[in-house]
Amino acid sequence: MVAPLVLVVLDIASAWSRGVLSGFARSAHERGWGLLHYHPDTDLDWLAARFKPQVAVLGPIGRVPDAFRSAVCVSVNADRSAEGIASVCVDEAAVGALSFQHFWARGYRNVSTFRFDTSDFGVKRERAFLAAAERSGARLAPGWWQDGADPPRCFEDPEAICAWLSALPRPTAVFAACDAWGRVVARYARVAGLRIPEDVALLGVDNDTAECEILSPALSSVAVPWPSLGELAAELVVRGLGGAALDPKRIDVGPIGVVSRPSSDRAAVRDPMVSAAMNWIEQHATRRVRVPMVAAAVGVPRRRLERRFRVALGRSVLEEIRRAHVEVAKRLLETTELTLPEVARQSGFTNAGLLADAFRRETELTPGQYRRKLASSQIPS
DSSP: OOOOEEEEEOOTTSHHHHHHHHHHHHHHHHHTOEEEEEOTTSOHHHHHHHHOOSEEEEOSOSOOOHHHHTSEEEEESSOOGGGTOEEEEEOHHHHHHHHHHHHHHTTOOEEEEEOSSOOHHHHHHHHHHHHHHHHHTOEEOOOSOOTTOSSOOOSOOHHHHHHHHHHSOSSEEEEESSHHHHHHHHHHHHHTTOOTTTTEEEEEESOOHHHHHTSSSOOEEEEOOHHHHHHHHHHHHHHHHTTOOOOOOEEEEOOOEEEOOTTSOSOOOSOHHHHHHHHHHHHTTTSOOOHHHHHHHHTSOHHHHHHHHHHHHSSOHHHHHHHHHHHHHHHHHHHOOOOHHHHHHHTTOSSHHHHHHHHHHHHSSOHHHHHHHHHHTOOOO
């Protein structure tokens, strides 16, 4: 049987596209497909006429040549379902909502956003973030990008960005719609003399380690399973090559979770009692913590502490303890190869079963699933 010729049209200058291509290429090589990769700026009509590919996998491009439509055609990270093309995309609304919850759980009540343009992904992530903030009663500070602003925002205006950051209330949590934009915020926060995260907490998207860890402090980021999008596109191709008609619909893939780093890992709570309790919990989250221990550590009755937690954070002391233990477990799963029982022990759980129960409540994943998904989402440099 002759191996099918698969044409991939994708700009791999960005981290997300390299992730997609790595996932798709891995599946393609396993199946023995002939793989051709071209940049979107290539003359696509020429490509179609020259190679007559059986399969076309397309990233965000302009017009789709008619010749590609007669092949098995799949779109990745660009919704072409209205054009009759099966599309594998990121659940951008879930990214925005998860980002807000990350800040909210840490006590941030002033929030803002940063994007550079009207890119579809940025607009959708920002809208979902702001909608979640409004539902929760957070205070919305103006974001950097203002549609219809006069004069219009330019791509990178150092003085204007510094002025915008300096005008934000202290502290404010800023959601940048991708890691590259988060790096820009961090750059000008430093120029403006603002501390991260004390004055401005910061969160990006993609978990591109090259972008996140070059910063000081390192950038927290939403992990998106980009290679999984490539693998899912490959599964659609398999079905199409098998003769099945591909359903021209959008398939959304949700984020894995937030990889918390120092740019957002400090609690922002005005109530000094609650702040002291949260700091104590965080400092001791590697061992078993109980509510009476926290109350004793801050020197207040348990009921009083519970009331203040409810007012300041909308959750109980026990829920905060569980969240802190899970955050420790997440870091261990991200950075070590410890067994799950050892992860449980070092994150304050008496056994792996209790860790799994708490982890599922916080993340909707088991610890093993989280580790595997995060490992598979790593973006090649």
